[in-house]
Amino acid sequence: MKYHLQKELDKIKEKLLTLGALVEDRVYKAVRSIESKDEVVAKKIIEADNEIDEMEIELEEDCLKVLALHQPVAVDLRFIIAVIKINNDLERVADQAVNIASRVANISKREKSEEFFHDYSLMEEKVEYMFVKSLDAFVNMDVSLAEKIIKMDDEVDKLKGEAYDIIKDAMIKRSDQIGYLINFFLISRHLERIADYATNIAEEVIYLVEGKIVRHRDEYLYKGKL
Amino acid sequence: MNDFFKLTASDVDFYYGDFKALKNVSLNFIEKEVMALIGPSGCGKSTFLRCINRMNDLISGTRVDGSIVLDNVDIYNDRIDVVNLRKKVGMVFQKPNPFPKSIFENVAYGLRVNGIRDKNAIAGMVEKSLIQAALFDEVKDRLKDSALGLSGGQQQRLCIARALAVEPEILLMDEPASALDPIATQKIEELIHQLKKDYTIIIVTHNMQQAARVSDKTAFFYMGELVEVNKTDTLFTKPEKIQTEEYITGRFG
Numbered sequence: 001m002k003y004h005l006q007k008e009l010d011k012i013k014e015k016l017l018t019l020g021a022l023v024e025d026r027v028y029k030a031v032r033s034i035e036s037k038d039e040v041v042a043k044k045i046i047e048a049d050n051e052i053d054e055m056e057i058e059l060e061e062d063c064l065k066v067l068a069l070h071q072p073v074a075v076d077l078r079f080i081i082a083v084i085k086i087n088n089d090l091e092r093v094a095d096q097a098v099n100i101a102s103r104v105a106n107i108s109k110r111e112k113s114e115e116f117f118h119d120y121s122l123m124e125e126k127v128e129y130m131f132v133k134s135l136d137a138f139v140n141m142d143v144s145l146a147e148k149i150i151k152m153d154d155e156v157d158k159l160k161g162e163a164y165d166i167i168k169d170a171m172i173k174r175s176d177q178i179g180y181l182i183n184f185f186l187i188s189r190h191l192e193r194i195a196d197y198a199t200n201i202a203e204e205v206i207y208l209v210e211g212k213i214v215r216h217r218d219e220y221l222y223k224g225k226l
Numbered sequence: 227m228n229d230f231f232k233l234t235a236s237d238v239d240f241y242y243g244d245f246k247a248l249k250n251v252s253l254n255f256i257e258k259e260v261m262a263l264i265g266p267s268g269c270g271k272s273t274f275l276r277c278i279n280r281m282n283d284l285i286s287g288t289r290v291d292g293s294i295v296l297d298n299v300d301i302y303n304d305r306i307d308v309v310n311l312r313k314k315v316g317m318v319f320q321k322p323n324p325f326p327k328s329i330f331e332n333v334a335y336g337l338r339v340n341g342i343r344d345k346n347a348i349a350g351m352v353e354k355s356l357i358q359a360a361l362f363d364e365v366k367d368r369l370k371d372s373a374l375g376l377s378g379g380q381q382q383r384l385c386i387a388r389a390l391a392v393e394p395e396i397l398l399m400d401e402p403a404s405a406l407d408p409i410a411t412q413k414i415e416e417l418i419h420q421l422k423k424d425y426t427i428i429i430v431t432h433n434m435q436q437a438a439r440v441s442d443k444t445a446f447f448y449m450g451e452l453v454e455v456n457k458t459d460t461l462f463t464k465p466e467k468i469q470t471e472e473y474i475t476g477r478f479g
Contacts, residue, residue, distance in 0.1 A: 005476065071435055072475070073474045074465055074470075074471050074474050074475050076475050077463060
């Protein structure tokens, strides 16, 4: 009886994963461009964002169609709700990749006269891991992986705090370069936001599998299962 | 037995001859709540509904075990007057079944059967029941016309008015909207929302969206057993039993 609905749900899952793969690629390239200061790559990321926006809208329309036509319940309903939210998160992750690329474009323009550079490699590694694994957790309905990702968010926040202190010091010492240094500060903010979206996706995975809304519930992680 | 519940079914078994149609069903009903009974055809939900006003007594070769307690009285007790029980536990059926009489007489009939003779009292109660059933405004100028001239949706609301006239406490509804169009269905559903202020309602429905819309709690039956009873919003978003999940998402079998 619900074969038709299952086909629609499968198609939606496939589209979400295609979008996820594309956003993963953008994040990968944006993060690599921080170190390489590759303006060309950065510009490509900025220009290609339309493609992601269009996919996001198409996927949202597909979800609304299923809600209107099939009125899914239980796990099917939770799936559609999770997809609508993850879809939105993915689009915002792509926006953060664009933001990083914009910062890189600014940095690369001024690089010759400035010698300050902040090494984001550890933060990049953690953020990329969280994002990629959040999508894996969705594909495999893996709650324990989702919980691990949620826990990692604090580590990224800590690294952002450290970067903030280092860049603040640099700003005090090089008050003539504040405009330039702000770009580095903002990169830490953009990376941290990607980790936040990965955390959101992980929370949606827990909702999808267990029907529990764990957002804003620290006790779930610290007093509960972990 | 529990004062908290209006109606308590405990370990109810029901047999049509040798066939056991209900197996050890225990279910509690809170006053002025709507309980929806769902499940595939033949799961026992209508049989269970009919146990509550002993409609199954009319079918020969049937037998019920266990107890059904209404206001602390076992309704299968030998001293129970079944006519009085059915006055207290009204019923509305799948197909509207008005008597071939006037609109007024359809509602007045139960009152007369119960010995009320005062014409003004009857007129007042007929009007009150028609208002409660959200039908009065549509029929107030033609109360003497035949009930058979009403639309299906109006006939069903008339049957609800007829059931309400004798002032029941529980209203049983066996797929009350399945023969109606979407607009008439919506009116019945809105009516259920209104009626639950005054009555305890138990509704059997094949339409799961309807169960989700009208009820406070939902009970899922399968092959004569009660699989799960839960708050309706929980049952339709996060059912506890895998069988419930499979049924409501259409992944059965």
